[in-house]
Amino acid sequence: MQNPLNIAIVGSGLVGSLLAIYLKKAGHSVHVYDRSPDIRKIQFSGRSINLAMSHRGWNALDRVGVGDAVRAISIPMDKRAIHLTDKLNFQPYGKEGESIYSISRGTLNRKMIDLAEEAGTEFFFEKKIWDVTLADATLHIGETERGEWEAVKYDVVFGADGAFSRIRHRMQRQSMFDYSQEFLQTGYKELNIPANPDGTHRLDKNSFHIWPRGDYMLIALPNLDGSFTCTLFMPFEGENSFASLTDRKKVEDFFEKHLPDTVDVIPNLAEDFFKNPTSTLVTMKCYPWTYDDKVALIGDACHAIVPFYGQGMNAGFEDITVLNDFMEQYGNDWERIFKEYEKSRKPNADAIAELSYRNFMEMSSKTADEKFLLQKKIEKRFSDKYPEKWLPLYSRVTFSLDPYSQALDVGDFQNQIMEEVLKMDNIETKWDSPEIDEKILELLNRKRK
Template identity: 50%
Template sequence: MKNITILGAGLVGSLLASLLARRGHQVQLIEKRPDLRIKNWEDGRSINLAMSERGWQAMRAVGVEEQVKKFAIPMYGRMIHDTKGNLAFQPYGKDNQCIYAVSRSLLNQTLMNEAERHGVQLVFEHKCTSIDLQKNTLEITRITPNKAESEEKSTLQPDLIFGSDGAFSAVRSAMMKRPLFNYSQDYIEHGYKELTIPPTADGNWAIEPNALHIWPRGHFMLIALPNPDKTFTCTLFFPWTGNPSFEQLQTKQQILHFFEETFSDILPLMPDLTEEFFSNPTSALLTVRCFPWTYKDKVALIGDAAHAIVPFFGQGMNCGFEDCVVLDEIIDQYNNDWNTILSVYEKSRKSNADAIAELALQNFVEMRDKVADPRFLLRKKIDAHLNQLFPDQWIPLYTMISFTTIPYFDALEVGKQHDAILDKIMEIEGIEDKWQTIDYQSLLGAD
């Protein structure tokens, strides 16, 4: 039995705590913010998230799938809104395959409760102020109600430290001081701001709830996900500078004029638009890559601390949850040999994390730009058609990522092969009219 300290009681830290405590380890989960179950965290993070198969696999691993399903809202595809207000529905998969909108707060509370049920000690309002990797000690300091560091400090010396403390991880900062630690962070030129569509006057959804809504506008976009209280959380992904940009939208009139011109169908549904625009934070988006993720058999990074990604494939949470599930499976294989466990864990996850980071950046271009392109939509139809004809040999990339647990790296490689084939198909003269009658079998050399 190990004495394990996990820094960061967000989604990944809370899940990991449960998985380790179920194995009989003594687990302490430390969080600098107050207890989310008493006081909601207002930290500019997304309010709702997309849960796909990798996430559900993790929920099953700790037995909370049914609990989470109660507040999860199925989304069966993308609802595309053009500049004239016309709608086009693009299903995500076949046979009613869907991803789910889940409340970050409710999900985190569920996972915290589950961790506590397994004997995890949760310590809130305590921040890690220093880590000594050699001695495996960490100093934690109590945070006062006004978010300042107090004089109350204590030193812990667990057998094992997990850093699930996010994109700006304190554990990773300590590891960065070691030789041969590689690290990069790359911001994109877009930030994001969350806005709200409230329910209608009679208490109903203002737009279709069982879809992920996208307003693609070339270099930027707005999306909307449903919440259980019949509101929608909208996220504007928008350049920081340039024309148009957050920098340019400084007055009430500028905001209203921009939305009237760009998102005319949604403007009447957002009575608090300008107030929210000024009061809600504008947050940055970045990709973090680093390696190694572990130090001896003593320290490991997991989730965003190891591999923060942009949100455009809806896989940040799902990937972090999969880290935990894979680690749990590796513990089964190697019993208590933590040197081997951590080494196998980082090697097996690094290539997959890099793959989904790349795919998430690619998907931003698809969502903001290509979903409105008729040629791209035809390509998607052919992709789905090939899957119907050859269900075992041809699985679309989106399906592999969202509805299976095929490793991200493998999905990326297969996706590249598919792209090369689809490029050739799209070059066929008159493809628009004959895509349903082509002899794909000979084209693919399928059995």
């Protein structure tokens, strides 16, 4: 058990709220600050991508007993539904019974804040943190950046304030702070598939729907109310781009031509397209994540990634479980807790950033490619037969707690093997034959260092 401290968390998002629950259970007093109004009292923004909760996320929730409350507001998706212009393919995500879970960000965030309040956390909304004194964990709070500020001192401050963190902003001005932010030339826009009049879903409810089109793609994730939240990922500039879709007619023609089966299910296409903002996608990396025993960054504040592996929230939640393990191990030695936490998490944050970046290619191009689907089938078949010899990359990331950095390494190794397998003569016809099993077993033995 740790000595009880006064702890401030900046940011009432998913990671901030769950961290609050963990810190309360460890016996601390916890204040959570957010510059925005209480999300439970406002409409959401029209710039959301639905979340896909997977194993790491559930693990973090279950360890403090809030998993079931979240399961109640989620919808399992056990497969990709791949919408080509002329047909619909299905691709299972994992083994029988393995699913990722669609949750609306707003719904989940409201629930998490409720749960954190029930655990005894105090929330302060519309309180803007402009600066932090790192040496003594003092927050500087005020209405405007150039106005009067109030100083409030804590024992420990967590920056859970997202990709554009103010807490990190202060750390960034320290010497020896490594930092990078890189924007994709692809942006995204939220669209909507409403429910049928009877409240049922217009597309298969238990699928992650994807329209892969090479340099752009549309996805749709189910909501509890029968609707789907859609996200169009598309380059800002160029032939098929946000810049090229300048009026109603162009948008409608584009969807009719390239995404024909969406026309009947997205009734407010043009309205939503021009009403909802076009948002940017950024990868942000930094190091260190902590300052002495006083200040630590967590979640997007220290590792913002692009959303193509559905792991942003899961990675942030895993930060919390790893931190909690070190809290249990090192008691009151917060400097040690923080050092071990950042050292342990940094390579995994870098690995999931890389995997997420690569996955845009997989989702937008490869899911439309026969060879790639064949590779997935071979992997699945071999993995079902030899589960101890082959856990597919997607499953290791999504349905295991293996470190992301290990997933990246093993995934690269498996890809080398599959490249050789796919080069075999007549692989299309013999992909499920014992010869292929033999070949993979041989390559596994030969290549393993």
